[in-house]
Amino acid sequence: PALMNSGLGKDVAMGYAHVGCCNTALPGKEPQHREYQLNLAKYLELALNDGLDSITKVKMGPHTGDPSNFKTFEDLMEAYYEQLKYAVKEAVESKAQFWTMANAPFTFESVLLEGCVENATDCNRGGTGYMHVDYYAGGIATVADSLAAIKKLVFKDEEMSLTKLRDILNKNFEGHEVLRQRLLNKYPKFGNDDDYVDFIARDVGLAFCKEVLEYKDSSLGISMPGFYTYHRYKSLGWETGATPDGRKAMDPLSENQMPTNGMDRRGPTATLNSIAKLPLNMTPGGGLTISMHPTMVKGKNGTKILSDLIETYFKKGGLHFQANI
Numbered sequence: 273p274a275l276m277n278s279g280l281g282k283d284v285a286m287g288y289a290h291v292g293c294c295n296t297a298l299p300g301k302e303p304q305h306r307e308y309q310l311n312l313a314k315y316l317e318l319a320l321n322d323g324l325d326s327i328t329k330v331k332m333g334p335h336t337g338d339p340s341n342f343k344t345f346e347d348l349m350e351a352y353y354e355q356l357k358y359a360v361k362e363a364v365e366s367k368a369q370f371w372t373m374a375n376a377p378f379t380f381e382s383v384l385l386e387g388c389v390e391n392a393t394d395c396n397r398g399g400t401g402y403m404h405v406d407y408y409a410g411g412i413a414t415v416a417d418s419l420a421a422i423k424k425l426v427f428k429d430e431e432m433s434l435t436k437l438r439d440i441l442n443k444n445f446e447g448h449e450v451l452r453q454r455l456l457n458k459y460p461k462f463g464n465d466d467d468y469v470d471f472i473a474r475d476v477g478l479a480f481c482k483e484v485l486e487y488k489d490s491s492l493g494i495s496m497p498g499f500y501t502y503h504r505y506k507s508l509g510w511e512t513g514a515t516p517d518g519r520k521a522m523d524p525l526s527e528n529q530m531p532t533n534g535m536d537r538r539g540p541t542a543t544l545n546s547i548a549k550l551p552l553n554m555t556p557g558g559g560l561t562i563s564m565h566p567t568m569v570k571g572k573n574g575t576k577i578l579s580d581l582i583e584t585y586f587k588k589g590g591l592h593f594q595a596n597i
Contacts, residue, residue: 403493456518463531
């Protein structure tokens, strides 16, 4: 379904296989895997700073307004989506520039793929008629937890202005450790089957997927979205200032489709229920790594418990499952 929602016909989509870790490809039909990593948490930082990077003090995004003028949570979300759209557009343009400038000769890889010899066209120039780039969104739980905290702290409970919270974040919570601990431990967190925060993750994920799917380029082919970080959740954190979920500047972001480390406190079923709310029917790639204590699958029913968990998750729309016991 995700490949079909990306624009492939059913017969072609049914022929997919995996390449690399959690990436789909069409064997015999398209060239090597191409990907680009985006940072969902960074765009919230930019929205809170009118496009300015709080770490480097360099303008990275468009002007989306002074947060003191955001009267509602929806105003903030509008600014956030503008930053997200700008980032996706830049990502696609960056990949297109690279592959346009890479004037490679006809490659041996093309001989192995359908259509290239017949069309006398290299696979990197569209010889097979099939190409795609995976655009991966990192930090889905970090940004959902952060937006949920803002929604409650600033707009619902009205305990603090958005600009004051922004200033505290830009100083990495210096002098505000009590507030940081509250944000970290007392506010809704993705991964606990809580619609308050899960639906924010869903809405952000849906906006990201729709934006990526808008792009198709002659040098890149189809654009495919996914919620995935691989090991890059650490380096994504290095480039991101403090976030309203209580995370300090340069700490890791949430990994892949998973909750923030340590924030999934209601067990694996609740965690999988949260992830299943994401628009996984629009993401052909992306990964989930869930860690469970050995006592959960101990004894003669242990294998059945694990298999039931996996099967139910896939019935709810799950895309990928890796269990660490």
